[in-house]
Amino acid sequence: MRKILLQLAVSLDGYIEGPNGEFDWCFTDQDYGMSSFFKRIDSVFYGRKTYDLVLSMEGEAPPGFPKLKEYVFSNTMDNVREEATLVKGDIKSEVEKIKNEKGKDIWLFGGADLISSLMNLQLVDEIILAIHPVILGGGKALFKEIDARTWLTLTDHKIYPNGLVFVTYSIKK
Amino acid sequence: MRKILLQLAVSLDGYIEGPNGEFDWCFTDQDYGMSSFFKRIDSVFYGRKTYDLVLSMEGEAPPGFPKLKEYVFSNTMDNVREEATLVKGDIKSEVEKIKNEKGKDIWLFGGADLISSLMNLQLVDEIILAIHPVILGGGKALFKEIDARTWLTLTDHKIYPNGLVFVTYSIKK
Secondary structure, three states, X not given: OOOEEEEEEEEOOOEEEOOOOOOOXXXXXXXXXXHHHHHHEEEEEXXXXXXXXXXXXXXXXXXXXXXXXXXXXXXXXXXXXXXOEEEOOOXXXXXXXXXXXXXOEEEEEEOHHHHHHHHHOOOOOEEEEXXXXXXXXXXXXXXXXXXXXEEEEEEEEEEOXXXXXXXXXXXXX | XXXXXXXXXXXXXXXXXXXXXXXXXXXOOOOOOHHHHHHHEEEEEEEHHHHHHHHHOOOOOOOOOOOXXXXXXXXXXXXXXXXXXXXXXXXXHHHHHHHHOOOOEXXXXXXXXXXXXXXXOOOOXXXXXXXXXXXXXXXXXXXXXXXXXXXXXXXXXXXXXXXXXXXXXXXXX
């Protein structure tokens, strides 16, 4: 079965965006394992707001960013761009259907609401974090409204000379 | 000058206590570098609530726990037990005075209010975290109300087979 991979850059205090939505604290001077991550996936999950952000940045994707099949999660939208798929209604069964289709793994990109929904439905398989050596002091928290204590297994790690701590956990179910 | 070391166990989602104040998720089956940490320090900083907790647990300190000179930070208390020192009023100058005294480094143990006060006054020198492989979903957050983006330098790390990620950062000033 395909896996859902939550993969994000995060500050040491657990924010995926700064207080004004900023990402300028994210290291972009090298690959940081992204190209091997991109080899694992062929699809991406977006919440509505994240999808809007992606649309607004069209054409600005970093080099090496693969073409991914997009799934947009929203109960309020009626349509998405032609090549994307809108997911609404019973998220659990919809996501299980997608996981059972043939294909590579799926990148759970965000936002925070979609992440907590899928975490709480126990649909996420791995958490891969690039913990940046910075305290932002505010912003959008990666984990919020998680229902239950969730134990993880650290399956991989890499420490970069600039202090980036790259950790991969599988979720104990 | 003596350093102030923030050293704590934390969940991957940044809590130092679970939703009901619980610590039962903290690994205690081995030393995890605590004995070498204890060699660096001879004093400890407590906020009022943390001090109350320490008093209530008297006699239950884990084996190997050193005798430390205690400083209790509170503007509402009038006295603390005889061997402890009450710190009130102008925290910045009081703490700078203590840092300039002879002695080993100082353990900033908590709680969260004292941690943010000293962080925001730029009085903390190192952050040493035992990041546990667990998402608690709620509780007392380690970092709250930090005023400004703070960059860190990763100076040490150790990864344990059970998934504990032990990281030491110095604070860029």
